[in-house]
Amino acid sequence: MAGRAAHDMTEGPVFGHILRMIMPMSFGILAMMLVGIVDTYWVGTLGTAEQAAVQMSFPVTMLVMSVSIGLGAGAVSAVSRAAGRKDGSSTLARISTDAMSLALISVGSVSLLGVIFVEPIFAGLGASETMMPHVVDYMTVWFAGIVLIVGPMVAGNILRALGHAIVPSLMMIAAAVVNLVLDPIFILDDVFGLFPGLGWGVSGAALATVAANAMTFLMVAWYLVFKEKLIDFKPEDLGEVWHHWVDVARVGLPACLSNIFNPLAMTVAMSGLAMARFGDAAVGGLGVAGRIEAFAIVPLFALSACIGAVTGQNGGADRLDRVREAFRSSFLFCIGWSVSIAAILWITAPWLADLFLPSEAGQSAAIAYWRIVPVTIAGYGITIAASAGFNGLGRPAHGMVITASRALGLMIPAVIIGAYYLDAPVGVIWGVAFANVLAGAATALFVLLRAPMTAKHGRQRKRRADPQADPVAAQDTP
Structure with a gap:
């Protein structure tokens, strides 16, 4: 090393x-x-x-x-x-x-x-x-x-x-x-x-x-x-440099897109298609609720930043059992953290709402969010952990499909339908929760039962043997 x-x-x-x-x-x-x-x-x-x-x-x-x-x-x-x-x-x-x-x-x-x-x-x-x-x-x-x-x-x-x-x-x-x-x-x-x-x-x-x-x-x-x-x-050799750039970019570019999907979905949830239909106070309530929740789920963000290194190393070593274990244990961590945070926010919701929001309408929206969404946030954690884990394996398409499915395929339609069907802020909130649950369950089932655990190394380039990795091969290299 x-x-x-x-x-x-x-x-x-x-x-x-x-x-x-x-x-x-x-x-x-x-x-x-x-x-x-x-x-x-x-x-x-x-x-x-x-x-x-x-x-x-x-x-x-x-x-x-x-x-x-x-x-x-x-x-x-x-x-x-x-x-x-x-x-x-x-x-x-x-x-x-x-x-x-x-x-x-x-x-x-x-x-x-x-x-x-x-x-x-x-x-x-x-x-x-x-x-x-x-x-x-x-x-x-x-x-x-x-x-x-x-x-x-x-x-x-x-x-x-x-x-x-x-x-x-x-x-x-x-x-x-x-x-x-x-x-x-x-x-x-x-x-x-x-x-x-x-x-x-x-x-x-x-x-x-x-x-x-x-x-x-x-x-x-x-x-x-x-x-x-x-x-x-x-x-x-410029060919070697280009080879490495391509290997980085083939994961990096889809990962860029994946990072855009979730903010886009939240923007729609705040827009006139969903929460903004119910006034500025409701939008403020959803915004404050989301910001507090973001602090509460920092460990899930940290998980998504770390799992790729573990799946990448084990995938590179063909330790497929350990790759699967990395996904499984990470998903369990998401569930455990979600339940703990949900209990805390359920209890503290009225106090937090009164502290950060001046209007009753805003407070009502925030309290509803904190008592519905956090228990489902495990689903969001599972999707971002799975996406990062597949990036580590050199399989960014899997990660991009997972994040796009939750944000674009589930959350955006769900918040719009919820807003119009229930005609209340809680409809948007239930839409977010629905997207989390369905996306998390579908992702976990796919990853643990169907998804490939092997690393994808891309097109391999013949290069000189590394004397520190294989001294014998290096001596034989012309």
Whole structure:
């Protein structure tokens, strides 16, 4: 293995490996979610137009980040399968290097186009004249620094593919802490009499994010190069580089699409086709309920970020029994966590609704959501875990079909039908619950009874033997 020995997840308790990565990853995700909340608070002190500008940027930033998440999934798949095959340290370093270069080149292209076309993009999205200057200020900095934001994400995925849990999570937490410290300094004109004149408004919010991630990028780059020796600076045959890019992209591109399906379904649930029919208060109630639920199910998000490394390594090693066990134990974890969270939210629902929502209509919608949907959230967890697990096996089509079936095939029709049939907010809520239950049950049955557990390695390319993987073969190579 590259550098210090990576964790061999083809041996030992299967779910033990997953659980070892879930816990630190959960803290990293929570830290990043906290940054979003604090960003919103500080920008809100600048004024309504400034806050609206940052909120307006959210769909675009999420779309770009979906690309990076997809490329990260592709990196996990390629690296973990190679680790499972015991390809050797030089091959792992070559694949890791090529995965990073693909991510940086791809996102760098997006960065350049974004900076050039930021104003036309948001004019097309309907940004008002008062909002546009602030949108341009924020997004120009964000687009210019996106490579520094995406780099650590992909690097963290490479480390997770080799079974490392603590370091990538610490990097996420470090970036979040620095971002939280820099936010008021960079955004406000004066912070308790300190740092006068450093406040750059909305552009300062973006700059704080870029600066925090730049620091993290330097740290993780040092770790990859000197500690793990996963970056190979030696010139390489372009055909080999292209081969690795294709292997990463064939998983990464479908994974990008999969990350778009669920936000799209939730957008429809909030729209005039569903919840918005019942007024702003109902929409607010659903929005608050969803945000609180997102915090409650962070371990399920962490699970989806970790399972691909386990299925990838075991699939690469042809340990099909362990691949199946990874899926089975993950599904049971989703069910257990869902039941626990459902019990907590059932009890605390009235208090949470009163704390976050001013109107009775909004409170009623939120309470109904927290008492119906959380017990079914296991179904959502099963679908995202299955999708990520298949990505790890190099089978992204399976994952994309699973997420598309829940979001587009079930949830969108269910929330619209529920809204019109029951003619009440609870109809939308029952639609979400129905989609979770049916998608989760169908996914679990398919994965455990019918789905292939083998890794798909794609078209193999003949290459020189790796002397660290097979010294004898390397000596025989002309």
